Structure formats: C-alpha cells, structure tokens
Amino acid sequence: MPETPTTDLLDWYDRHARRLPWRVPPGSDATPDPYRVWLSEVMLQQTTVAAVKGYYERFTARWPTVEALAAAPDAEVMAEWAGLGYYARARNLLACARTVAARGGFPRTEAGLLALPGVGPYTAAAVAAIAFGERAAVVDGNIERVMARVFDIATPLPAARAEIRERTDALTPADRPGDYAQAVMDLGSTICTPRSPACGICPWREPCLARARGVQAERPVKPPRKAVPQRRGVAYVGRREDGAWLLETRGEDRMLGGMLGWPGSAWDRGEEEAPPPVPGDWVVLNGEARHGFSHFGLALRVLVARLPLDAEPARGTFVAVEAFRAGDLPTAMRRVLDVARTSPLIADGEPSVPAQETEMLPPALIESHTGAIRKKGPAG
DNA sequence: AAATCGTGGCA
C-alpha cells in the first residue's frame, strides 16, 4: 500500500480549491450553512458543477432558508428545478425540507442525515463532513476514480465499491474531513480526470500505483453500457383563443413525475397513440420532438389545435399566457413546444391561416397536409 | 441487485 499524504492534499487544497457559490473557502472561519451544503449536494447528484451554479443561485435567492423552501408550493419548486433533470430529486428535496423544518433543523450526524428523503450514502457523508465536521467517508464518482487509481484497483465497478469505501475511510482525517473530501473531489474533477489525467501536476503523483504501472487510463474498470432502446409517443399542444396553453402536471409515478407537460400518450408500453385531451381540429405536424433520456431515446409526434374559449378538456388545465413560461417545462417538453411553434395555429394572436386549413383531416390526408407545413418546420 | 431516473457538454 502506498503512502497517501493526506496533509499534502489539504495543503494543495488550501492553494487550489475551486471557488464555488456553495463553498466556504479553506482557511476562513466561516461555518457553512447546512441548508446550502445540502441543497448543493442534492443538485450535484449526477450533475455537473456548471449546470448546477445557476440553479443554486436562483434557489437560494428565492428560498434563503430550509423553512422558506419547506413553505413553497410544490409547483413553484418543480418549475424552478425544470431543466436540471432527475426530477425525483426535486420531489425529495421538498419532502426533506418539510421534514427538516418540522423537526427544527438538520440532523447533525451522518446516520441521522441518511434517514432523510433523497439523502443517500454520498450526500449524508458529504453534509456530515462539510457542514458538521464529522469524520465521514465521502465517496462520489470523483473519489472512486481517484482511489481506483491511487491503489490501482482492478476490480470492476460496482464490485470495487467496498474496497474503495474502505480505502477512503482509512484516509479520511478527523481534522478537516469536509475540506479533505472536497480536496479529493477537486483533484478528481481538475487533475485526475476520466480521460487524459494531468498526472504531471498531481499532488498524489508519487504514491499513485496506477500511474507507476502506467494503467491510470484503465482505472476504474467499468462494465460496458447497454444500448438504449428507442421509444415513441404523441403529444398534444392545445392553445385556447385567449392564448392559454393546455398543460398537465404529470403524475409522480410517471417519467418526469411532478413536472408540467403536454397531454399525450405513454411512452413505455409501446403506445404511440392516445386520444386528444379535448375534442378539436388536431393537426399532425411533420417535425418530431426528439429527446435522449438516460435509458431510452424518445421521438414524439406533435399535434396542435386552436381551442375555443369554452373548451372543457378531459385532461390537463389551461395555463394563462402571462403565467406560462417555457422554462418551467422539462427539456423534452420544451422540444415539443419548439416543434409546435412551427405551426401558425399555435402562434400568438389571431390564426394567420384560413379556417379551412385547421379542419380535422382524414388520416389519409394528414401526410399531404403536414407535408405542406414541413417547409416551415425545424430541420429533422 | 439490477433497473430506473435527465441533461448538457465534450472528444
């Protein structure tokens, strides 16, 4: 086992720590706010620092305390999270905030934190170490990679996790455990990167076994990924004469649960069809809304209709034009809107096409009709 | 325990 100079890494961190909005600079006497540490850690789950920054700033500006967040309506929090992905995090975030507010503050131990919704082994250890100074072993993807290289662990993930956790725990100091964890994470994200690590300037260059053996690019060993299947569906973008949009809040048992979306078909049972949310002159657009999820690709056929003021939809509710923001939608639903907006039927103000063109068409005619629209549609 | 759950950036 190589020497792994923890204190050297803390010295490196004192000089090279990234300045991040949720981070207290090393050496400052300020104590990090547990609420902000927790919020940032949840946002950072499987998500890049660059993507998180803006969301973190907006959340903390709007809800400066866990009590404020706990009091927020679900829809506002989900809308603020829109675009960040993994929406169960936002649902759990609210549940957790309400639990914490009700009990009068965050649990101050790793075990106590682990019991909170949306707080797993990584987040519990990170908050315990960073906000409360507990000597908890923090293991994220960065730290996995660093440890797999420093100790040249050839066991493939996820089987290697037991050993990685042991190694991490053995190295974690009682003094400054939070800074230590952030130091290893910074090392992993700036030097010990997944591809072409900068071993020449690494503070752990000397003890690193994988580097000594020239196998750093092959650590950690990961299983091959499965190919993602392709799925299809339909989405209905309805717009009332007063400009209101027909939207629904998706059930929590569905994909994008809790988020705003266009009524449409399921995507998971091979269903491509679904009845319209309200009877009307629905027109099929030519361009499809394509989106790649983590475990499947999706192509959505988009139908649009202009709806009368007295429309009574079986699904969804109308959102007034001044209350509607595309940014409140998850990305897949924004793509649907992008396609829908290529149709004059959905444009702001009066319809710019003769009424005849908005008639419901027999299926056999849909192809030719949408073919005419295609020229104005987006490429693809 | 393996599958599920988003998104954007980058080589």
Add this chain to the structure above:
DNA sequence: TTGCCAAGATT
C-alpha cells in the same frame, strides 16, 4: 454524430 459521463438515490 455518437458515445461517454457528472458531487447518486431509490426500489
């Protein structure tokens, strides 16, 4: 363009 993957949690 495609594939890879980022401060994981849940069931």
